[in-house]
Amino acid sequence: NAGVTQTPKFQVLKTGQSMTLQCAQDMNHNSMYWYRQDPGMGLRLIYYSASEGTTDKGEVPNGYNVSRLNKREFSLRLESAAPSQTSVYFCASLKGYEQYFGPGTRLTVT
Amino acid sequence: LAKTTQPISMDSYEGQEVNITCSHNNIATNDYITWYQQFPSQGPRFIIQGYKTKVTNEVASLFIPADRKSSTLSLPRVSLSDTAVYYCLVGDMNTGFQKLVFGTGTRLLVSP
Numbered sequence: 001n002a003g004v005t006q007t008p009k010f011q012v013l014k015t016g017q018s019m020t021l022q023c024a025q026d027m028n029h030n031s032m033y034w035y036r037q038d039p040g041m042g043l044r045l046i047y048y049s050a051s052e053g054t055t056d057k058g059e060v061p062n063g064y065n066v067s068r069l070n071k072r073e074f075s076l077r078l079e080s081a082a083p084s085q086t087s088v089y090f091c092a093s094l095k096g097y098e099q100y101f102g103p104g105t106r107l108t109v110t
Numbered sequence: 111l112a113k114t115t116q117p118i119s120m121d122s123y124e125g126q127e128v129n130i131t132c133s134h135n136n137i138a139t140n141d142y143i144t145w146y147q148q149f150p151s152q153g154p155r156f157i158i159q160g161y162k163t164k165v166t167n168e169v170a171s172l173f174i175p176a177d178r179k180s181s182t183l184s185l186p187r188v189s190l191s192d193t194a195v196y197y198c199l200v201g202d203m204n205t206g207f208q209k210l211v212f213g214t215g216t217r218l219l220v221s222p
Contacts, residue, residue, distance in 0.1 A: 004153075033210075035212075041214060042197065042212040042213045042214040042215050043154070043197075043212040045210065045211070045212075059211070090153045090154075092153065097142055097144055097159045097201075098144075098156045098159070099146075099154070099156065099210070100156075101152075101153025101154050101155070102153055103152065103153060104151070104152070104153055
């Protein structure tokens with residue numbers, strides 16, 4: 001039981017490049033989330049998915065797209081990366097009132 | 111969504127009890143209160159959750175007064191490994207906490 005896994009762990013992009021952050025959970029949870037955390041700040045919700053086939057915007061969705069591929073996987077795509085998207089990205093899934101977080105992806109956009 | 115307010119930072123020494131208070135004045139009837147702990151370079155980890163009165167587990171206690179406008183996380187006899195950021199969240203469990211807001215949290219530093 002791996003919990004929530006994220007790939008890659010680190011990524012460096014040039015401005016304008018695109019990439020997809022992958023997230024998977026093996027706990028059969030319905031709800032999944034993508035957050036970003038800037039240095040010294042709390043987590044901000046980008047997108048969430050209440051169940052397979054549904055997605056909805058969080059606080060800071062601009063510049064991102066998501067796909068809930070199936071119940072296990074929830075990906076986050078940056079179509080044209082900007083330096084302001086330099087951050088640590090966390091994926092999470094929810095059971096009841098408890099969120100389970102992945103280890104994070106540290107993204108730097110130069 | 112109920113907004114939460116916490117102290118930005120707290121300092122303590124090993125072996126002391128630490129109490130972190132969170133204010134959530136506009137908490138709704140269906141909202142539950144949840145606390146998370148985050149170490150550097152890791153995702154947050156669930157600590158404790160409650161609705162009213164007092165909840166205790168092997169890690170912490172959560173005190174919620176009758177009006178539920180605040181809550182206090184109590185960490186007994188802290189150690190150096192309790193140095194972390196602690197987040198208070200308020201959300202409606204019936205809607206799956208769909209839009210939980212983490213805020214900036216309380217940075218706890220435990221010294222020898």
